[in-house]
Amino acid sequence: MELSPRLMAIAKEVKEGEIVADIGTDHGYLPIYLLKHGFSPKVYASDINKGPLQSCVENARVYGVADRVVIKQGPGTAPIKGIDIDLVIIAGMGGQLIIEILEESKVLLDRGIPFLVQPMQQQRELRKYLYNNNYWIEKDALVMEGEKVYEFLRIRHTGVSNLKTPHEMKSDLPLEKQFELGFFLKDQPKHLRDKFLKIKLIQKEKILNETEGKSGPKVRAAREKALEKKKILEEALKWL
């Protein structure tokens, strides 16, 4: 079974022998891949909804790993509380939902378990939350899939943030821009970060074109936000 580049980048974060929990597993492709390729001896595949778990069970059976996927149903990390896990993965969800799941995961986080989070939207809000709540950011990286660039972070809740420790700070971008563009953007391969910034720039230009000449408070707010972000992106393209 082939994984998409986005899921493959996440799979590569798993160290051999680690027991993994995939929260919001849906089709179960990630757990199946980790088991099939010997990364993990056992994977917990969890989802809030029954339908996705049924397709996960079916896929695990087809790929011959059904005996090593432990299916759990419930919200966030509730189904894996008290279980020994080496890495928790939350991928393909919005940043706000990831924040809510982290808020409910204090027991696991306080045990020092690393989380791999891959937000599809609200990346800025998620980074701001991680910064304000003193997370240690082990990785903040990009992965390209077709014409899209996805962001993923490996985090721990240590109570001390490397982003607030002067000798650990890696970025000279102002904090608000790091929330938007990533804590370690400069460390990313040039082609990837350029593509990432350009895609975002095109999105903002699209909003500005579509709202041009229109009025109303919502349109004005959307235009102001798009203009502000466009400026940040143009500055970042010059800075990198």
Ligand SMILES: C[S@@+](CC[C@H](N)C(=O)[O-])C[C@H]1O[C@@H](n2cnc3c(N)ncnc32)[C@H](O)[C@@H]1O
């Ligand atoms: C878009 S899919 C992502 C699938 C997979 N993780 C990926 O990255 O390709 C999101 C999945 O999260 C599940 N989900 C949504 N809210 C959840 C929650 N609070 N707790 C657990 N799973 C949730 C949905 O049922 C759905 O299967």
